[in-house]
Amino acid sequence: xxxxxxxxxxxxxxxxxxxxxxxxxxxxxxxxxxxxxxxxxxxxxxxxxxxxxxxxxxxxxxxxxxxxxxxxxxxxxxxxxxxxxxxxxxxxxxxxxxxxxxxxxxxxxxxxxxxxxxxxxxxxxxxxxxxxxxxxxxxxxxxxxxxxxxxxxxxxxxxxxxxxxxxxxxxxxxxxxxxxxxxxxxxxxxxxxxxxxxxxxxxxxxxxxxxxxxxxxxxxxxxxxxxxxxxxxxxxxxxxxxxxxxxxxxxxxxxxxxxxxxxxxxxxxxxxxxxxxxxxxxxxxxxx
Numbered sequence: 436x437x438x439x440x441x442x443x444x445x446x447x448x449x450x451x452x453x454x455x456x457x458x459x460x461x462x463x464x465x466x467x468x469x470x471x472x473x474x475x476x477x478x479x480x481x482x483x484x485x486x487x488x489x490x491x492x493x494x495x496x497x498x499x500x501x502x503x504x505x506x507x508x509x510x511x512x513x514x515x516x517x518x519x520x521x522x523x524x525x526x527x528x529x530x531x532x533x534x535x536x537x538x539x540x541x542x543x544x545x546x547x548x549x550x551x552x553x554x555x556x557x558x559x560x561x562x563x564x565x566x567x568x569x570x571x572x573x574x575x576x577x578x579x580x581x582x583x584x585x586x587x588x589x590x591x592x593x594x595x596x597x598x599x600x601x602x603x604x605x606x607x608x609x610x611x612x613x614x615x616x617x618x619x620x621x622x623x624x625x626x627x628x629x630x631x632x633x634x635x636x637x638x639x640x641x642x643x644x645x646x647x648x649x650x651x652x653x654x655x656x657x658x659x660x661x662x663x664x665x666x667x668x669x670x671x672x673x674x675x676x677x678x679x680x681x682x683x684x685x686x687x688x689x690x691x692x693x694x695x696x697x698x699x700x701x702x703x704x705x706x707x708x709x710x711x712x713x714x715x716x717x718x719x720x721x722x723x
Contacts, residue, residue: 443470445495446477451488451640452633453481460496465504466551468511471525474555475532482536485702488640490536491632492559493543500552502573526551526583533558534584534656537649537703539639543632544568545625549607554583557592560652562618563632564610565625570618571607591659593617644683644699646706650674657713673710 440446447454455477457464466474481490494500503525511525512518523531533540533555542556544564549571556562564570572589574581581602590598593616601608613619623631639648658667678684683699690697707714 441473441477443467444473444477446480448481448484448487450637451486452491452636453477453484453487453489454491454493454633455481456492457494457500460494460498462504463498463501463547464494464496464552465501466525466555467504468525471528471555475528478529478532478536478540482532482538483704485645485705487538488643488645489636490538490540491543491629491636492540492556493629493632494545496546498546498552499542499544499548499568500555501547502550502552524582526555529555530558530583530585530588537645537652537707539636539648539652541632541636543628544570544619545628549573550577551583554581554585554588557583557585557588561620561632561635563621563623563628563635564613564619565628566610566622567625568610568613568619568622569607570609570613571605572602573605573607575603576605641696644687644697644701645703646683646699646701649703649707650711653711653713670711674708677708 441458443457443459445454445456445458447456455474457466457470457474459465459467459470464470478490478492481487510518512522536558539561540559541561541563542559544553544556544562545568546565547569548556548564549569550573553570553572572581572585586598586602589602593601597616600606610619610622614622621631654667654670658670661667681701683701686697686699704714
């Protein structure tokens with residue numbers, strides 16, 4: 436059953452899957468500061484729930500999100516005096532929370548996903564699109580600037596050349612171009628999109644170990660910018676050396692040999708290896 440404690444989205448958790456749905460169909464799910472903050476809170480809630488193994492992010496109605504609600508103003512500060520130095524723009528609040536997630540996030544992009552409605556999904560593990568989906572980083576056509584840390588995420592997904600094309604031109608493009616460039620991993624017929632996202636989430640929940648997923652997800656991000664493979668190999672070595680004391684590793688082998696579904700027992704975040712630098716930093720932040 437959907438949780439109605441939010442005003443601009445719905446939250447439903449069942450069968451190890453949390454579904455977070457942008458719920459402003461009358462505004463084509465254009466995001467507001469309120470929606471951005473509710474999204475951040477809902478994603479945080481799902482990520483901290485040990486029973487949730489995958490998160491599906493989608494939109495109600497015909498569109499995922501058409502970007503910022505320009506009629507709403509888009510700011511939660513006095514434009515005359517400017518923001519507090521610690522102020523963060525709304526789309527980046529969402530993409531930053533997805534980036535920090537220990538739980539895989541699957542974005543099901545129905546209809547239009549434009550501007551901030553696209554940048555908030557760039558940190559997701561999967562982006563699934565409908566065949567009739569349309570995408571665009573349209574900031575230059577509005578005289579504004581990219582947000583959601585998209586200038587960091589997008590070149591890593593599609594390469595600098597394609598990122599420059601899409602962002603400098605601000606042009607709108609379709610699902611096939613997005614798929615060919617690697618912006619989305621899979622394309623489905625519109626009526627099958629949500630079921631496909633749920634099926635992928637169910638597969639991840641049933642077949643993967645939560646601690647292994649969390650560590651792997653962060654390794655890919657945290658280590659992608661180092662100058663050589665040395666630091667990665669050093670951390671890999673500590674992780675592999677911990678396997679003899681890892682019950683999930685034993686279960687993974689036994690379930691494979693027994694041709695049965697695995698029953699992994701380690702949980703996030705309590706069972707994450709203490710020596711992971713990003714886990715230690717996040718734990719210290721939570722304690723302050």
